[in-house]
Amino acid sequence: MSIDSKEMSHPHYRGEDAKDFHIGQSHETLHRVYNTWTASAYQVLMMASWTCNVVLYSTVFDVGGPMMLIYSTIIVTVGQCLMMSSLAELCSVWPYAGGQQAFTKYLAPQRIRRFLSYLVGWVVLLGEIATVCGCSMNSAQIIASVVSIHQPTFVPETWSTYLMFVALTVLSLLFCFSQKHLPAIAVLGGIITLGGGLAWAISFLILAPKQTASFVFTNFINNSGYASNAWVGFMSFYTPIYALYGTDGILHIAEEMRDATKSAPRAMVYSMIFSGITSVMGALVMAFCAGDWEKYMESDFPFVDWFVDILDSSAGGSALVIVVIVLLNFLIAVGINTAGSRLAWSMAHDHALPFSNTFQKVNQTVQTPLNALFLLIVTELVIGLVLFGSDYAFQIVVSLGGVAIQFGYLIPILMYCSRWLIWDASPSLRCF
Numbered sequence: 001m002s003i004d005s006k007e008m009s010h011p012h013y014r015g016e017d018a019k020d021f022h023i024g025q026s027h028e029t030l031h032r033v034y035n036t037w038t039a040s041a042y043q044v045l046m047m048a049s050w051t052c053n054v055v056l057y058s059t060v061f062d063v064g065g066p067m068m069l070i071y072s073t074i075i076v077t078v079g080q081c082l083m084m085s086s087l088a089e090l091c092s093v094w095p096y097a098g099g100q101q102a103f104t105k106y107l108a109p110q111r112i113r114r115f116l117s118y119l120v121g122w123v124v125l126l127g128e129i130a131t132v133c134g135c136s137m138n139s140a141q142i143i144a145s146v147v148s149i150h151q152p153t154f155v156p157e158t159w160s161t162y163l164m165f166v167a168l169t170v171l172s173l174l175f176c177f178s179q180k181h182l183p184a185i186a187v188l189g190g191i192i193t194l195g196g197g198l199a200w201a202i203s204f205l206i207l208a209p210k211q212t213a214s215f216v217f218t219n220f221i222n223n224s225g226y227a228s229n230a231w232v233g234f235m236s237f238y239t240p241i242y243a244l245y246g247t248d249g250i251l252h253i254a255e256e257m258r259d260a261t262k263s264a265p266r267a268m269v270y271s272m273i274f275s276g277i278t279s280v281m282g283a284l285v286m287a288f289c290a291g292d293w294e295k296y297m298e299s300d301f302p303f304v305d306w307f308v309d310i311l312d313s314s315a316g317g318s319a320l321v322i323v324v325i326v327l328l329n330f331l332i333a334v335g336i337n338t339a340g341s342r343l344a345w346s347m348a349h350d351h352a353l354p355f356s357n358t359f360q361k362v363n364q365t366v367q368t369p370l371n372a373l374f375l376l377i378v379t380e381l382v383i384g385l386v387l388f389g390s391d392y393a394f395q396i397v398v399s400l401g402g403v404a405i406q407f408g409y410l411i412p413i414l415m416y417c418s419r420w421l422i423w424d425a426s427p428s429l430r431c432f
Contacts, residue, residue: 006150029180030256030401036263036270038183041190043271046335047312048328049339050197052243055138057286057296057303065221066211066234073283076240078274084247084272086413088265091251095260098346099251100124103412105350107419118352121343124248124408128340130401133248133383136172137394139329140164145301146318149308158388165384168330172266177335179256179367182338189331196324200313201285203320206237208289208310216287223297236261238402243279245402246332247272248409252339252346316325332384340376344367345369 034042055067060069068425087100096102103398108116144156175185182362222232232371234297247268254264291310296302303325308317347353348360363370 005268030044030362032256032258032260033179034186034253034257034263035266037384038186039167039250039253039257039263039267040271040274042183042186043267044193044275044337045186045189045245045248045328045331046246046249046339047271047275048193048332049243049275049279049280050285051193053202053282053286054238054277054303056239056242057293057306058287059239059292060236061221061293061297062419063221063232065122065219065239066283066290067219068233068236069239069283070217070280070287073240073243073280076147076237076244077280080244080247081269081272083278083409083413084268087248087409087417088268090412090416091254092265093262095257095264096271096346097252097255097342098350099248099254099343099353100134100408100412101343101347101350104415107412107415116415117350120408120411121347121350121352123404124353125340125343125347127401127404127408128336128343129379129383130398130404132169132172132340132376133380134398134401135329135333135336136165136168136380137161137384137387137398139168139326142301142304142326142329145304146321149304149314149318162384162387165387166381168333169377169380169384172333173373174400175331176337176370176373177370178365185331185334189328189335190227191235192324192328192331194278195231196328197282200324201282202322204285204289204310206292207312210288211290214285214323216284240279240283242402243408244272244275245405246336248405249335249339252342253324255342308360337373337376341369341373344372346377348372364386389420 033395039273053073057093060066064072064371087103088104090107091099094106096100098105098121101117101124105113140161141156144154148154148156176182185429220229220233222229224232224235226232226235250264250268250271254260257267267341289310293306294303296305296309297306304317304321307321308314311317311320342352344359345362348356348358353359359369359372359375361369361371383397386396386397
């Protein structure tokens, strides 16, 4: 992707700034296979907001209950939409695979520019790797739970769960292998997200016994073990943040989008608004159709028992869990690995990775940075080994992924605000 001469002559990027202006752009080009709508489908899949509420059923009823789920989801939706608008504005100026790392490189003061951009790149990359580990391990554990429903004598062992994790992770590699199929996978994921959400909402609204409005909107639940309701209320924001934090995927595929300076930011905002609305609607459906939540909470995976109980069918509930939740988890892992490989590829061009000459290469046959993709897959398989030491430790690693990605959102926005407020020097080439 070449840099426009108009951009190079921008008055805020002269001298040392001008030397660094190209950093963040990936030197080898990829085919432009995405448009606004396929990228929007990709981002809707990446967030899959309503499924996150479902998967965190036990968290919802431990910290705050449906009341806090609804209110916190509304607040987080507004905040994430504002944040996404800020990132979309930056993407319209620098639509490069480095995403937040590239933004930080351009906006940070010269003396800390390289360090801060490398830090943001590494933090976001590790956050994406941790998120994929969480998706794949969650799917492996759900599959084991479904099997135990139909085969009560089956007791999942750590090694069998890890083998399923390995199978899902390696399979995601195969789906990421060829660039030309990625838009179709994104559209399929978007359709499953929307169609699965409608199927879940309609069936549960018809079949589930309904909770009262008082329970949904005014009943605060604290089963966390913490005495402070204020702290528990604060903790309840984890669920909607988890549902809506996968918002940077489009940043990393921007170099593969046609008319990226306009289509990428539009897709970011469109998908964020759509996912925010579906997240609020999903929270309302979940709250009113929660069923016998106290009984479900005795299970390791309450939402699986919830599905089976409401649908009054072990086969039906299990099928909906596998087809919607597990399949979406898998496609999300494919999407995040795609984004992460592009980020690693871009970082390698900035010499922000060891063996950068290896990881900056693109396989021209499949139009994919395969070495960077292999790096992610191997790292994910290694992190999965933490499960043999402690499931709790593994969950901590996965949870830190969300914090890491939010950090990656925050830094470039702060750099932009400081540049604007202190030096009155914000980019003037925005197309969005």
